[in-house]
Amino acid sequence: MGTPDLDYRHASPTQIAMRALAQLAARARALKLSPERRSEIARHAVNVRWAKHKARQAAEAAMSGSAPTALAALPVAPQGVADHDGPGNGHDETGSN
Numbered sequence: 001m002g003t004p005d006l007d008y009r010h011a012s013p014t015q016i017a018m019r020a021l022a023q024l025a026a027r028a029r030a031l032k033l034s035p036e037r038r039s040e041i042a043r044h045a046v047n048v049r050w051a052k053h054k055a056r057q058a059a060e061a062a063m064s065g066s067a068p069t070a071l072a073a074l075p076v077a078p079q080g081v082a083d084h085d086g087p088g089n090g091h092d093e094t095g096s097n
Contacts, residue, residue: 030038
């Protein structure tokens with residue numbers, strides 16, 4: 001999925017088995033979720049990546065001396081987006097919450 005491939009020449013049998021198990025679990029979870037919930041999760045992931053990118057730009061701008069511009073580039077979380085997508089986020093697996 002989103003993880004880099006292992007260099008199987010140097011991977012232990014345990015690492016190879018764990019990766020295969022993780023891939024099976026990810027597929028099973030994706031099949032269990034509704035298309036709307038998968039879309040919500042993907043949208044959240046994009047927002048997190050952009051927030052990190054903007055924060056990095058803001059930090060670089062602050063270090064270069066253009067602090068007012070850096071403050072404008074700080075990320076603001078869109079309304080309705082959770083801080084994380086893990087257990088206890090207020091959603092059940094069907095996305096009905």
